[in-house]
Amino acid sequence: MDQILRLEPARARTALGVILLLASLGLHAGVLPEDRADVLYHYYDGGGVQIDGPSILVRKSAGQDLSFSANYYVDTVSSASIDVVTQASPYSEERKETTFGVDYLRGDTTMSAAWTRSDESDYQATTWNLGLSQEVFGGLTTVSMGYGRGADDVGKRDSTFNQPADHWRYRLGLSQILTRNLLASLDYEAVADEGYLNNPYRRVRYADGSSATGYSYQDEVYPRTRDSNAVALRARYFLPYRAAVYAGYRYYDDSWGIGASTFDVGYTHPWRRWTFDVGYRYYTQNAADFYSDLFPYADAQNFLARDKELSTFNSHALRFAVGYEVPIRFTDMLDKGSVNLVYDHFMYSYDDFRDIRGSGATPGSEPLYSFSAGVLQLFFSLWF
Amino acid sequence: MKARATLLLLLAMAASGCGIQPWVKPYERDRLADPIMSWERNPVSAAYTHHVLEAREAARGATGSSGGGCGCN
Numbered sequence: 001m002d003q004i005l006r007l008e009p010a011r012a013r014t015a016l017g018v019i020l021l022l023a024s025l026g027l028h029a030g031v032l033p034e035d036r037a038d039v040l041y042h043y044y045d046g047g048g049v050q051i052d053g054p055s056i057l058v059r060k061s062a063g064q065d066l067s068f069s070a071n072y073y074v075d076t077v078s079s080a081s082i083d084v085v086t087q088a089s090p091y092s093e094e095r096k097e098t099t100f101g102v103d104y105l106r107g108d109t110t111m112s113a114a115w116t117r118s119d120e121s122d123y124q125a126t127t128w129n130l131g132l133s134q135e136v137f138g139g140l141t142t143v144s145m146g147y148g149r150g151a152d153d154v155g156k157r158d159s160t161f162n163q164p165a166d167h168w169r170y171r172l173g174l175s176q177i178l179t180r181n182l183l184a185s186l187d188y189e190a191v192a193d194e195g196y197l198n199n200p201y202r203r204v205r206y207a208d209g210s211s212a213t214g215y216s217y218q219d220e221v222y223p224r225t226r227d228s229n230a231v232a233l234r235a236r237y238f239l240p241y242r243a244a245v246y247a248g249y250r251y252y253d254d255s256w257g258i259g260a261s262t263f264d265v266g267y268t269h270p271w272r273r274w275t276f277d278v279g280y281r282y283y284t285q286n287a288a289d290f291y292s293d294l295f296p297y298a299d300a301q302n303f304l305a306r307d308k309e310l311s312t313f314n315s316h317a318l319r320f321a322v323g324y325e326v327p328i329r330f331t332d333m334l335d336k337g338s339v340n341l342v343y344d345h346f347m348y349s350y351d352d353f354r355d356i357r358g359s360g361a362t363p364g365s366e367p368l369y370s371f372s373a374g375v376l377q378l379f380f381s382l383w384f
Numbered sequence: 385m386k387a388r389a390t391l392l393l394l395l396a397m398a399a400s401g402c403g404i405q406p407w408v409k410p411y412e413r414d415r416l417a418d419p420i421m422s423w424e425r426n427p428v429s430a431a432y433t434h435h436v437l438e439a440r441e442a443a444r445g446a447t448g449s450s451g452g453g454c455g456c457n
Contacts, residue, residue, distance in 0.1 A: 033427075038428035040429060042432050044436065055428055055431070055432055056428075057427065057428040071428070071431070073431075138406030138410070139406065139410065139413075140406045171446075177408050177416060180408055180412050180413070180415060180416070181416075183423075185423065187446040187447075188446060189444075191444055191445050230444065232448065234423070234448065238415040238416065238420075242418070242420070250443070252443035252445070252446075254442070256442075258443070260442060262443065268420045270420055275420065285442055288442070309441065309442055310442055315441070340426065340429070342429055344436075346440075348440070377429055379426070379429060381426065381428075
Protein backbone atom coordinates (compact mmCIF):
# COMPACT_ATOMS: atom_id res chain seq x y z
CA MET A 1 0.00 0.00 0.00
CA ASP A 2 2.95 2.33 0.72
CA GLN A 3 4.01 1.97 -2.86
CA ILE A 4 0.54 2.86 -4.12
CA LEU A 5 0.48 6.02 -2.02
CA ARG A 6 3.69 7.13 -3.60
CA LEU A 7 2.21 6.82 -7.10
CA GLU A 8 0.68 9.82 -8.81
CA PRO A 9 -3.04 10.13 -7.88
CA ALA A 10 -4.50 8.77 -11.14
CA ARG A 11 -2.30 5.67 -11.08
CA ALA A 12 -2.90 5.20 -7.36
CA ARG A 13 -6.67 5.18 -7.96
CA THR A 14 -6.27 2.59 -10.73
CA ALA A 15 -4.01 0.41 -8.57
CA LEU A 16 -6.42 0.66 -5.64
CA GLY A 17 -9.28 -0.26 -7.99
CA VAL A 18 -7.41 -3.35 -9.15
CA ILE A 19 -6.76 -4.38 -5.55
CA LEU A 20 -10.46 -3.89 -4.69
CA LEU A 21 -11.39 -5.98 -7.72
CA LEU A 22 -9.02 -8.78 -6.75
CA ALA A 23 -10.16 -8.65 -3.11
CA SER A 24 -13.81 -8.87 -4.16
CA LEU A 25 -13.12 -11.98 -6.24
CA GLY A 26 -12.48 -14.24 -3.27
CA LEU A 27 -15.93 -14.30 -1.73
CA HIS A 28 -17.14 -17.76 -2.73
CA ALA A 29 -15.96 -21.17 -1.58
CA GLY A 30 -14.08 -23.37 -4.05
CA VAL A 31 -13.40 -27.07 -3.83
CA LEU A 32 -10.28 -29.19 -3.98
CA PRO A 33 -10.00 -32.22 -6.30
CA GLU A 34 -11.38 -35.51 -4.90
CA ASP A 35 -9.20 -37.94 -2.96
CA ARG A 36 -8.63 -40.89 -5.25
CA ALA A 37 -6.09 -43.43 -6.47
CA ASP A 38 -5.79 -44.68 -10.05
CA VAL A 39 -3.76 -47.56 -11.41
CA LEU A 40 -3.59 -47.56 -15.20
CA TYR A 41 -2.05 -49.91 -17.74
CA HIS A 42 -1.53 -48.50 -21.24
CA TYR A 43 -0.67 -50.23 -24.49
CA TYR A 44 0.11 -48.54 -27.80
CA ASP A 45 0.62 -50.46 -31.05
CA GLY A 46 1.07 -48.72 -34.39
CA GLY A 47 3.56 -47.86 -37.12
CA GLY A 48 6.01 -50.56 -35.98
CA VAL A 49 6.10 -49.19 -32.42
CA GLN A 50 4.83 -50.89 -29.27
CA ILE A 51 4.73 -48.93 -26.01
CA ASP A 52 3.26 -50.11 -22.75
CA GLY A 53 3.55 -49.55 -19.04
CA PRO A 54 1.77 -48.42 -15.89
CA SER A 55 0.69 -45.02 -14.61
CA ILE A 56 -0.20 -44.65 -10.95
CA LEU A 57 -1.81 -41.47 -9.64
CA VAL A 58 -2.64 -40.87 -5.98
CA ARG A 59 -4.31 -37.74 -4.65
CA LYS A 60 -4.96 -37.10 -0.95
CA SER A 61 -6.07 -34.01 0.91
CA ALA A 62 -4.68 -32.86 4.24
CA GLY A 63 -7.27 -30.82 6.09
CA GLN A 64 -9.71 -28.54 4.30
CA ASP A 65 -7.32 -26.56 2.14
CA LEU A 66 -4.41 -28.74 0.98
CA SER A 67 -4.30 -31.59 -1.50
CA PHE A 68 -1.20 -33.54 -2.51
CA SER A 69 -0.76 -35.67 -5.62
CA ALA A 70 1.89 -38.04 -6.92
CA ASN A 71 2.14 -39.74 -10.30
CA TYR A 72 4.53 -42.44 -11.50
CA TYR A 73 4.43 -43.21 -15.19
CA VAL A 74 6.46 -45.66 -17.32
CA ASP A 75 6.75 -46.08 -21.09
CA THR A 76 8.48 -49.27 -22.22
CA VAL A 77 9.20 -48.71 -25.90
CA SER A 78 10.02 -51.28 -28.57
CA SER A 79 10.53 -49.43 -31.83
CA ALA A 80 10.89 -50.55 -35.41
CA SER A 81 9.20 -47.42 -36.77
CA ILE A 82 9.68 -46.26 -40.35
CA ASP A 83 12.33 -43.75 -39.17
CA VAL A 84 14.22 -46.43 -37.29
CA VAL A 85 13.99 -49.04 -40.06
CA THR A 86 15.22 -46.66 -42.77
CA GLN A 87 17.94 -44.86 -40.82
CA ALA A 88 19.00 -46.94 -37.78
CA SER A 89 18.40 -50.25 -35.97
CA PRO A 90 15.29 -51.25 -34.01
CA TYR A 91 15.69 -50.48 -30.30
CA SER A 92 14.04 -50.88 -26.92
CA GLU A 93 14.11 -48.35 -24.12
CA GLU A 94 12.29 -47.23 -21.04
CA ARG A 95 11.11 -43.79 -19.94
CA LYS A 96 10.11 -43.12 -16.34
CA GLU A 97 8.28 -40.01 -15.24
CA THR A 98 7.56 -38.88 -11.69
CA THR A 99 5.33 -35.94 -10.72
CA PHE A 100 4.64 -34.43 -7.30
CA GLY A 101 1.98 -31.76 -6.96
CA VAL A 102 0.25 -29.71 -4.32
CA ASP A 103 -2.99 -27.67 -4.46
CA TYR A 104 -3.85 -25.03 -1.89
CA LEU A 105 -7.39 -23.69 -1.59
CA ARG A 106 -8.04 -20.32 0.00
CA GLY A 107 -11.60 -19.04 -0.28
CA ASP A 108 -12.37 -19.38 -3.94
CA THR A 109 -8.78 -19.39 -5.11
CA THR A 110 -6.86 -22.57 -5.85
CA MET A 111 -3.08 -22.32 -6.14
CA SER A 112 -1.15 -25.28 -7.47
CA ALA A 113 2.45 -26.27 -7.97
CA ALA A 114 3.88 -29.40 -9.58
CA TRP A 115 7.31 -30.81 -10.29
CA THR A 116 7.93 -33.45 -12.98
CA ARG A 117 11.06 -35.42 -13.76
CA SER A 118 11.32 -37.58 -16.87
CA ASP A 119 14.23 -39.98 -17.36
CA GLU A 120 15.33 -42.09 -20.28
CA SER A 121 18.81 -43.19 -21.26
CA ASP A 122 19.32 -40.33 -23.73
CA TYR A 123 16.85 -37.66 -22.56
CA GLN A 124 16.23 -36.10 -19.15
CA ALA A 125 13.58 -33.45 -18.57
CA THR A 126 12.64 -31.48 -15.46
CA THR A 127 9.48 -29.35 -15.46
CA TRP A 128 7.89 -26.98 -12.95
CA ASN A 129 4.27 -25.89 -13.23
CA LEU A 130 2.50 -23.20 -11.24
CA GLY A 131 -1.22 -22.51 -11.49
CA LEU A 132 -3.85 -20.19 -10.09
CA SER A 133 -7.60 -20.54 -10.55
CA GLN A 134 -10.33 -18.30 -9.25
CA GLU A 135 -14.13 -18.65 -9.25
CA VAL A 136 -15.96 -15.37 -9.90
CA PHE A 137 -19.51 -14.14 -10.53
CA GLY A 138 -21.01 -16.41 -7.90
CA GLY A 139 -19.19 -19.44 -9.26
CA LEU A 140 -20.45 -19.00 -12.82
CA THR A 141 -16.98 -18.31 -14.16
CA THR A 142 -13.62 -19.83 -13.35
CA VAL A 143 -10.55 -17.93 -14.47
CA SER A 144 -7.22 -19.73 -14.46
CA MET A 145 -3.64 -19.00 -15.36
CA GLY A 146 -0.51 -21.09 -15.35
CA TYR A 147 3.21 -20.97 -15.89
CA GLY A 148 5.45 -23.88 -16.79
CA ARG A 149 9.24 -24.05 -16.99
CA GLY A 150 11.12 -27.02 -18.41
CA ALA A 151 14.82 -27.80 -18.69
CA ASP A 152 15.93 -30.81 -20.77
CA ASP A 153 19.24 -32.58 -21.36
CA VAL A 154 19.28 -34.07 -24.83
CA GLY A 155 21.76 -36.90 -25.32
CA LYS A 156 22.50 -39.58 -27.89
CA ARG A 157 23.07 -43.27 -27.25
CA ASP A 158 26.68 -44.50 -27.50
CA SER A 159 27.92 -40.93 -27.76
CA THR A 160 29.08 -38.05 -25.57
CA PHE A 161 26.62 -35.74 -27.34
CA ASN A 162 24.79 -33.55 -24.85
CA GLN A 163 22.79 -30.37 -25.46
CA PRO A 164 20.27 -28.39 -23.38
CA ALA A 165 16.74 -27.42 -24.38
CA ASP A 166 14.62 -24.99 -22.35
CA HIS A 167 10.86 -24.52 -22.41
CA TRP A 168 8.45 -21.89 -21.09
CA ARG A 169 4.66 -22.31 -21.07
CA TYR A 170 2.05 -19.63 -20.31
CA ARG A 171 -1.62 -20.58 -19.90
CA LEU A 172 -4.84 -18.61 -19.56
CA GLY A 173 -8.23 -20.28 -19.16
CA LEU A 174 -11.85 -19.35 -18.75
CA SER A 175 -14.57 -21.84 -17.86
CA GLN A 176 -18.12 -20.55 -17.97
CA ILE A 177 -21.54 -21.85 -16.89
CA LEU A 178 -23.85 -20.62 -19.66
CA THR A 179 -27.14 -22.30 -18.77
CA ARG A 180 -28.39 -25.03 -16.40
CA ASN A 181 -27.24 -27.54 -19.05
CA LEU A 182 -24.33 -25.92 -20.84
CA LEU A 183 -20.67 -25.38 -19.92
CA ALA A 184 -18.07 -23.70 -22.14
CA SER A 185 -14.35 -23.10 -21.84
CA LEU A 186 -11.79 -20.99 -23.64
CA ASP A 187 -8.09 -21.83 -23.21
CA TYR A 188 -4.99 -20.13 -24.53
CA GLU A 189 -1.43 -21.37 -24.25
CA ALA A 190 1.83 -19.92 -25.50
CA VAL A 191 4.95 -22.09 -25.54
CA ALA A 192 8.51 -20.89 -26.12
CA ASP A 193 11.46 -23.25 -26.66
CA GLU A 194 15.14 -22.53 -26.89
CA GLY A 195 18.12 -24.82 -27.37
CA TYR A 196 18.60 -28.12 -29.17
CA LEU A 197 15.15 -28.89 -30.55
CA ASN A 198 16.10 -31.63 -33.06
CA ASN A 199 15.81 -35.32 -32.61
CA PRO A 200 19.53 -36.24 -32.74
CA TYR A 201 18.80 -39.56 -34.51
CA ARG A 202 16.82 -38.24 -37.43
CA ARG A 203 18.31 -37.21 -40.74
CA VAL A 204 17.05 -35.65 -43.96
CA ARG A 205 17.51 -37.15 -47.40
CA TYR A 206 18.66 -35.31 -50.48
CA ALA A 207 18.92 -36.26 -54.14
CA ASP A 208 22.34 -37.76 -54.90
CA GLY A 209 23.01 -39.19 -58.38
CA SER A 210 26.20 -40.89 -57.16
CA SER A 211 24.26 -43.06 -54.69
CA ALA A 212 22.73 -46.40 -55.81
CA THR A 213 19.37 -45.43 -54.26
CA GLY A 214 19.43 -41.97 -55.87
CA TYR A 215 19.59 -40.21 -52.50
CA SER A 216 21.82 -39.78 -49.45
CA TYR A 217 21.31 -38.60 -45.86
CA GLN A 218 22.58 -35.72 -43.76
CA ASP A 219 21.79 -34.59 -40.19
CA GLU A 220 18.70 -32.49 -39.56
CA VAL A 221 19.25 -28.82 -38.66
CA TYR A 222 16.47 -27.03 -36.76
CA PRO A 223 16.20 -23.43 -35.58
CA ARG A 224 17.24 -23.07 -31.93
CA THR A 225 14.03 -21.27 -30.97
CA ARG A 226 10.34 -21.99 -31.45
CA ASP A 227 7.31 -19.99 -30.30
CA SER A 228 3.76 -21.29 -30.54
CA ASN A 229 0.21 -20.18 -29.75
CA ALA A 230 -2.80 -22.40 -29.23
CA VAL A 231 -6.36 -21.39 -28.49
CA ALA A 232 -9.19 -23.82 -27.82
CA LEU A 233 -12.93 -23.45 -27.41
CA ARG A 234 -14.94 -26.31 -25.89
CA ALA A 235 -18.53 -26.85 -24.87
CA ARG A 236 -20.32 -29.59 -22.95
CA TYR A 237 -24.09 -30.02 -22.87
CA PHE A 238 -26.28 -32.06 -20.53
CA LEU A 239 -29.05 -33.88 -22.42
CA PRO A 240 -32.55 -34.17 -20.90
CA TYR A 241 -32.29 -37.95 -20.28
CA ARG A 242 -28.95 -37.74 -18.35
CA ALA A 243 -26.29 -38.01 -20.98
CA ALA A 244 -23.72 -35.48 -22.21
CA VAL A 245 -22.40 -34.32 -25.58
CA TYR A 246 -19.25 -32.28 -26.11
CA ALA A 247 -17.51 -30.51 -28.95
CA GLY A 248 -14.20 -28.69 -29.19
CA TYR A 249 -11.97 -26.85 -31.61
CA ARG A 250 -8.31 -25.88 -31.21
CA TYR A 251 -6.32 -23.57 -33.47
CA TYR A 252 -2.53 -23.71 -33.39
CA ASP A 253 0.32 -21.88 -35.11
CA ASP A 254 4.04 -21.48 -34.50
CA SER A 255 7.15 -19.64 -35.65
CA TRP A 256 8.22 -22.66 -37.73
CA GLY A 257 5.31 -22.04 -40.08
CA ILE A 258 3.15 -24.91 -38.79
CA GLY A 259 -0.58 -24.30 -38.56
CA ALA A 260 -2.93 -26.94 -37.15
CA SER A 261 -6.60 -27.46 -36.35
CA THR A 262 -8.15 -30.04 -34.05
CA PHE A 263 -11.87 -30.85 -33.93
CA ASP A 264 -13.42 -33.28 -31.52
CA VAL A 265 -16.92 -34.38 -30.58
CA GLY A 266 -18.18 -37.02 -28.19
CA TYR A 267 -21.08 -38.48 -26.30
CA THR A 268 -21.25 -39.86 -22.73
CA HIS A 269 -24.08 -42.17 -21.73
CA PRO A 270 -24.46 -43.48 -18.17
CA TRP A 271 -26.65 -46.52 -17.60
CA ARG A 272 -27.08 -47.89 -14.07
CA ARG A 273 -23.51 -48.48 -12.84
CA TRP A 274 -22.07 -48.27 -16.35
CA THR A 275 -20.76 -45.27 -18.29
CA PHE A 276 -20.22 -45.46 -22.06
CA ASP A 277 -18.24 -42.95 -24.11
CA VAL A 278 -17.82 -42.60 -27.86
CA GLY A 279 -15.79 -39.86 -29.51
CA TYR A 280 -14.34 -38.72 -32.80
CA ARG A 281 -11.29 -36.47 -33.29
CA TYR A 282 -9.89 -34.93 -36.46
CA TYR A 283 -6.45 -33.30 -36.60
CA THR A 284 -4.78 -31.59 -39.54
CA GLN A 285 -1.54 -29.62 -39.89
CA ASN A 286 0.64 -28.13 -42.60
CA ALA A 287 4.41 -28.65 -42.77
CA ALA A 288 7.15 -26.56 -41.19
CA ASP A 289 8.78 -24.03 -43.56
CA PHE A 290 12.03 -26.01 -43.57
CA TYR A 291 10.49 -29.49 -44.05
CA SER A 292 11.05 -31.53 -47.19
CA ASP A 293 10.76 -35.24 -47.93
CA LEU A 294 13.60 -34.93 -50.46
CA PHE A 295 15.94 -31.96 -50.63
CA PRO A 296 17.43 -31.24 -54.10
CA TYR A 297 21.06 -31.47 -52.88
CA ALA A 298 23.14 -31.52 -49.66
CA ASP A 299 22.95 -28.40 -47.45
CA ALA A 300 20.15 -27.09 -49.67
CA GLN A 301 19.09 -24.54 -47.02
CA ASN A 302 20.12 -23.34 -43.56
CA PHE A 303 17.42 -25.38 -41.73
CA LEU A 304 16.54 -28.93 -42.76
CA ALA A 305 13.91 -31.34 -41.46
CA ARG A 306 12.38 -34.63 -42.57
CA ASP A 307 10.69 -35.47 -39.29
CA LYS A 308 7.18 -36.67 -40.21
CA GLU A 309 5.74 -34.85 -37.19
CA LEU A 310 6.72 -31.63 -39.02
CA SER A 311 5.18 -32.66 -42.36
CA THR A 312 1.69 -32.02 -43.77
CA PHE A 313 -0.67 -34.71 -42.49
CA ASN A 314 -4.04 -35.43 -40.96
CA SER A 315 -5.38 -37.90 -38.47
CA HIS A 316 -8.80 -39.36 -37.73
CA ALA A 317 -9.39 -40.97 -34.35
CA LEU A 318 -12.27 -42.91 -32.84
CA ARG A 319 -12.74 -43.55 -29.13
CA PHE A 320 -14.78 -46.18 -27.33
CA ALA A 321 -14.77 -46.31 -23.54
CA VAL A 322 -16.69 -48.21 -20.92
CA GLY A 323 -16.60 -47.79 -17.15
CA TYR A 324 -18.24 -49.73 -14.34
CA GLU A 325 -18.70 -48.35 -10.84
CA VAL A 326 -17.98 -50.92 -8.17
CA PRO A 327 -19.78 -50.54 -4.84
CA ILE A 328 -17.49 -51.04 -1.86
CA ARG A 329 -19.25 -52.22 1.30
CA PHE A 330 -16.56 -54.12 3.21
CA THR A 331 -14.86 -51.01 4.62
CA ASP A 332 -15.76 -47.44 5.55
CA MET A 333 -12.36 -46.21 4.42
CA LEU A 334 -13.26 -46.41 0.73
CA ASP A 335 -16.22 -44.60 -0.86
CA LYS A 336 -16.41 -46.37 -4.22
CA GLY A 337 -14.32 -47.89 -6.97
CA SER A 338 -14.46 -48.12 -10.73
CA VAL A 339 -12.92 -50.11 -13.55
CA ASN A 340 -12.51 -48.53 -17.01
CA LEU A 341 -11.48 -49.68 -20.45
CA VAL A 342 -10.65 -47.06 -23.11
CA TYR A 343 -9.77 -47.84 -26.73
CA ASP A 344 -8.60 -45.22 -29.26
CA HIS A 345 -8.04 -46.01 -32.93
CA PHE A 346 -5.86 -43.52 -34.86
CA MET A 347 -5.37 -43.28 -38.62
CA TYR A 348 -2.50 -41.00 -39.74
CA SER A 349 -2.12 -40.07 -43.46
CA TYR A 350 0.89 -38.07 -44.64
CA ASP A 351 0.77 -35.75 -47.68
CA ASP A 352 4.51 -35.19 -48.16
CA PHE A 353 6.30 -37.95 -46.26
CA ARG A 354 7.08 -40.93 -48.44
CA ASP A 355 7.46 -44.59 -47.57
CA ILE A 356 10.95 -45.47 -48.86
CA ARG A 357 11.13 -48.98 -47.40
CA GLY A 358 12.11 -51.54 -50.01
CA SER A 359 11.13 -49.24 -52.83
CA GLY A 360 12.86 -49.23 -56.19
CA ALA A 361 10.90 -46.15 -57.22
CA THR A 362 12.53 -42.96 -58.40
CA PRO A 363 13.30 -40.78 -55.35
CA GLY A 364 10.36 -38.47 -54.74
CA SER A 365 7.79 -40.79 -56.35
CA GLU A 366 7.57 -43.47 -53.61
CA PRO A 367 4.12 -44.11 -52.09
CA LEU A 368 2.99 -41.68 -49.39
CA TYR A 369 3.23 -43.03 -45.84
CA SER A 370 0.26 -43.79 -43.62
CA PHE A 371 -0.29 -45.90 -40.53
CA SER A 372 -2.93 -46.77 -37.99
CA ALA A 373 -2.52 -47.30 -34.27
CA GLY A 374 -4.56 -48.86 -31.51
CA VAL A 375 -4.24 -47.48 -27.98
CA LEU A 376 -5.68 -49.33 -25.02
CA GLN A 377 -6.05 -48.09 -21.45
CA LEU A 378 -7.27 -50.25 -18.58
CA PHE A 379 -7.52 -48.56 -15.19
CA PHE A 380 -8.87 -49.07 -11.71
CA SER A 381 -9.87 -46.16 -9.50
CA LEU A 382 -10.65 -45.91 -5.80
CA TRP A 383 -12.20 -42.94 -3.99
CA PHE A 384 -11.50 -42.60 -0.30
CA MET B 385 -9.75 8.68 -16.05
CA LYS B 386 -13.16 8.92 -14.40
CA ALA B 387 -14.44 6.35 -16.88
CA ARG B 388 -11.67 3.94 -15.95
CA ALA B 389 -12.37 4.36 -12.21
CA THR B 390 -16.09 3.76 -12.82
CA LEU B 391 -15.32 0.67 -14.89
CA LEU B 392 -13.10 -0.74 -12.14
CA LEU B 393 -15.77 -0.04 -9.53
CA LEU B 394 -18.41 -1.76 -11.66
CA LEU B 395 -16.10 -4.74 -12.21
CA ALA B 396 -15.44 -4.96 -8.48
CA MET B 397 -19.18 -4.82 -7.73
CA ALA B 398 -19.92 -7.39 -10.38
CA ALA B 399 -17.24 -9.73 -9.12
CA SER B 400 -18.44 -9.43 -5.54
CA GLY B 401 -21.97 -10.31 -6.54
CA CYS B 402 -23.40 -6.78 -6.03
CA GLY B 403 -23.89 -6.15 -9.75
CA ILE B 404 -24.45 -9.15 -11.99
CA GLN B 405 -26.44 -11.81 -10.19
CA PRO B 406 -25.56 -15.39 -11.16
CA TRP B 407 -28.17 -16.27 -13.77
CA VAL B 408 -27.78 -19.96 -12.97
CA LYS B 409 -28.32 -20.20 -9.21
CA PRO B 410 -26.25 -22.65 -7.14
CA TYR B 411 -29.34 -24.86 -6.59
CA GLU B 412 -29.83 -25.03 -10.38
CA ARG B 413 -26.40 -26.56 -11.00
CA ASP B 414 -27.18 -30.17 -10.13
CA ARG B 415 -26.87 -31.31 -13.77
CA LEU B 416 -23.59 -29.45 -14.24
CA ALA B 417 -22.22 -31.11 -11.10
CA ASP B 418 -22.93 -34.58 -12.54
CA PRO B 419 -19.58 -36.40 -13.15
CA ILE B 420 -20.55 -36.89 -16.83
CA MET B 421 -20.25 -33.08 -17.23
CA SER B 422 -16.66 -33.02 -15.96
CA TRP B 423 -14.08 -31.71 -18.47
CA GLU B 424 -11.66 -34.47 -17.42
CA ARG B 425 -13.43 -37.22 -15.54
CA ASN B 426 -10.30 -39.36 -15.21
CA PRO B 427 -7.11 -37.25 -14.90
CA VAL B 428 -4.74 -40.24 -15.15
CA SER B 429 -6.27 -41.24 -18.50
CA ALA B 430 -6.45 -37.66 -19.84
CA ALA B 431 -2.77 -37.05 -19.06
CA TYR B 432 -1.79 -40.25 -20.90
CA THR B 433 -3.92 -39.36 -23.95
CA HIS B 434 -2.39 -35.85 -24.15
CA HIS B 435 1.06 -37.42 -24.00
CA VAL B 436 0.30 -39.84 -26.86
CA LEU B 437 -0.97 -37.00 -29.08
CA GLU B 438 1.76 -34.48 -28.26
CA ALA B 439 4.45 -37.00 -29.17
CA ARG B 440 2.97 -37.54 -32.67
CA GLU B 441 1.65 -34.11 -33.66
CA ALA B 442 3.34 -30.71 -33.91
CA ALA B 443 0.52 -28.81 -32.16
CA ARG B 444 0.78 -28.49 -28.41
CA GLY B 445 -0.95 -26.65 -25.60
CA ALA B 446 -4.43 -25.37 -24.69
CA THR B 447 -5.58 -28.86 -23.75
CA GLY B 448 -7.20 -27.57 -20.59
CA SER B 449 -4.88 -29.54 -18.29
CA SER B 450 -1.68 -28.42 -16.63
CA GLY B 451 0.55 -30.52 -18.86
CA GLY B 452 4.00 -31.54 -17.74
CA GLY B 453 7.37 -32.79 -18.81
CA CYS B 454 7.16 -34.55 -22.09
CA GLY B 455 10.59 -35.97 -22.89
CA CYS B 456 8.93 -37.25 -26.05
CA ASN B 457 11.53 -36.15 -28.58
